[in-house]
Amino acid sequence: MSDERAPRADARRNRARVLEVAAEVFATEGLSVPVHEIARRAGVGTGTVSRHFPTKEDLLIAIMSTRLVKLTAEADELARHEDPATAFFALFTSLVRAGAADCGLAELAGTDRRLDAIGERAGADLCGRLHELLAAAQKSGDVRADVGYADIRALMSACMARKEDPLEPILAVVTDGLRKRS
């Protein structure tokens, strides 16, 4: 199978350093930071970055996939142990907090298609889980039946955008609004 020998030590070091720096930079400054800048801050050349990650998208996927897998696992956990509405709102809140803490993730969640594409490559269909939990929570009558998945995505993105201000008020507005009037 693997007729490829292990990569050189310095190559592994550089790869890890690039990942580390890129994760921090994307989180604090967003996805629009140039690759050159990431290379500079990591103390390597741009060639080193683009060899390990041929494309900026590849770099992004490498950073996000582990996180997406973790969040998906959390979604499954919630779906198993909680009733639909509790699970849905817990996942929603969890995603919002993750996005609020990571500028890059928030941007990803904002542009509908991108997050799904990356999740698919990582084998973690987080969006699908959210979709299912929404449907279940609507079926059980706890969430308004007229909102669509796209509405949820938009609201989630709006909550994530609150970077500095406290999240609680806007989260309360949205979750209250989503609950079916009794």
Add this chain to the structure above:
Amino acid sequence: MSDERAPRADARRNRARVLEVAAEVFATEGLSVPVHEIARRAGVGTGTVSRHFPTKEDLLIAIMSTRLVKLTAEADELARHEDPATAFFALFTSLVRAGAADCGLAELAGTDRRLDAIGERAGADLCGRLHELLAAAQKSGDVRADVGYADIRALMSACMARKEDPLEPILAVVTDGLRKRS
């Protein structure tokens, strides 16, 4: 005073045509459309565009200012004739509808600073009106006291992002959520 003679007829025609085309393109495809493309669709050279509007921002201002003035007038009207909560929600809804119908306006509303800057140049402090109406509606006890202006902006932007789907559900979620629990 005006020692400048009237502009040539073809110049006025071209200016109007550029404005018209740009308004449509910005509305349907967003602000990221290149100036070259606007010139092409208007059937003029790029130089013609950049002479009438030295900067892309100038073009944007020319398009948006009249709309902002109108919306601001509407806000004042509401503030005069309605109670605070009614006025606030009416303005909120009106802005959302305007943004949903115009991709460019939605983008503008999404990036906090930009809309304010353009409004200021147009002498139409729409954001200030929204801010005041929010404060009044909170003071009268009809809107949750813990939400901030930034939260409103984020929620507004999220609602505007719903382009094709019906607006009513998400608007209902947000407005219900904003109302103080009785």
Add this chain to the structure above:
DNA sequence: CTAGAATCGGGACGGGCGTCCCGGTTGCTC
């Protein structure tokens, strides 16, 4: 109708970004 000024068209320019490549260097194996 004509001259001259206003205006036009679109190519040139500068800046930014992602990606690729190559000469030089470094780590690994024997």
Add this chain to the structure above:
DNA sequence: GAGCAACCGGGACGCCCGTCCCGATTCTAG
């Protein structure tokens, strides 16, 4: 410790965009 392959650095390239400029054109006053 020597030689080779893997790897590095960063400059080069191509692309896109906004803005500026200039030779060619068109309008309009007289």
